[in-house]
Amino acid sequence: MRIAPGVEMLELVAEGFGGRSVLHPTLVYDENEAVLIDTGMPGHWDEIEEAMDELHVPISRLKAVILTHQDLDHIGSLPEVVIAKKDIEVLAHRLDRPYIEGDIPLLKTNLSVMKTFIKTMQQEHADEMRRLCENLPKAPVTRVVEDGEVLPYCGGMEILHTPGHTPGHISIYLQKSRVLVAGDAMICVHGKIEGPVKRTTPDLTSAYSSIRRFMRPDIDSVICYHGGAAVGEPKAQIEHLMKELKV
Ligand SMILES: [Zn+2]
Numbered sequence: 279m280r281i282a283p284g285v286e287m288l289e290l291v292a293e294g295f296g297g298r299s300v301l302h303p304t305l306v307y308d309e310n311e312a313v314l315i316d317t318g319m320p321g322h323w324d325e326i327e328e329a330m331d332e333l334h335v336p337i338s339r340l341k342a343v344i345l346t347h348q349d350l351d352h353i354g355s356l357p358e359v360v361i362a363k364k365d366i367e368v369l370a371h372r373l374d375r376p377y378i379e380g381d382i383p384l385l386k387t388n389l390s391v392m393k394t395f396i397k398t399m400q401q402e403h404a405d406e407m408r409r410l411c412e413n414l415p416k417a418p419v420t421r422v423v424e425d426g427e428v429l430p431y432c433g434g435m436e437i438l439h440t441p442g443h444t445p446g447h448i449s450i451y452l453q454k455s456r457v458l459v460a461g462d463a464m465i466c467v468h469g470k471i472e473g474p475v476k477r478t479t480p481d482l483t484s485a486y487s488s489i490r491r492f493m494r495p496d497i498d499s500v501i502c503y504h505g506g507a508a509v510g511e512p513k514a515q516i517e518h519l520m521k522e523l524k525v
Pocket residue numbers: 349351352462503504
């Protein structure tokens with residue numbers, strides 16, 4: 279779905295974890311370069327490639343992948359991306375880097391955390407989950423990004439460190455199209471912006487103060503990884519959300 283010229287919100291269906299959900303990586307591109315923000319679950323790369331094909335964006339144009347954070351549904355296809363495009367830059371925040379690189383197990387998807395959950399699953403799903411936890415996706419982060427940094431890609435991408443959902447969670451503001459890619463700092467439900475999912479956000483206090491970073495006059499559209507694009511006036515929605523959450 280086209281959000282603005284050169285900003286495509288992708289739609290990937292993820293099965294598993296006891297349900298079906300739709301994930302929304304963002305592809306930002308112009309005639310010279312393209313950047314993928316988040317990579318879906320393991321096995322999603324083929325669909326991302328297909329979507330790029332339809333947009334006539336060749337893989338040779340893909341310069342970087344930016345990871346909003348370490349969660350499995352965001353880094354899932356990263357190993358496939360770095361195989362498909364060997365010289366690609368992989369960008370993430372310093373605090374989530376060791377998880378993405380596999381030095382420490384992912385905060386939320388690892389064997390010790392998932393043990394009790396796995397016990398409740400059907401055998402076949404339990405085996406799949408165990409296999410996944412033993413082979414978590416990983417790849418080297420070639421460049422760490424800091425809060426306030428502006429990456430030169432596609433007319434400028436401003437990095438906002440928005441911790442809470444994970445310590446190194448970032449959101450990305452696309453300067454040319456005035457689109458905010460919120461990652462999991464917020465979600466969208468039927469086009470309406472809501473706060474982050476409580477169950478999967480270990481530090482809610484930080485997560486709520488991170489939303490304050492989105493109070494700015496220059497946001498025309500918001501893409502949430504879960505739930506997609508906000509419908510209507512995103513600035514008013516963010517303001518309303520802040521009142522609701524009392525931040
Ligand atoms: Zn997520």
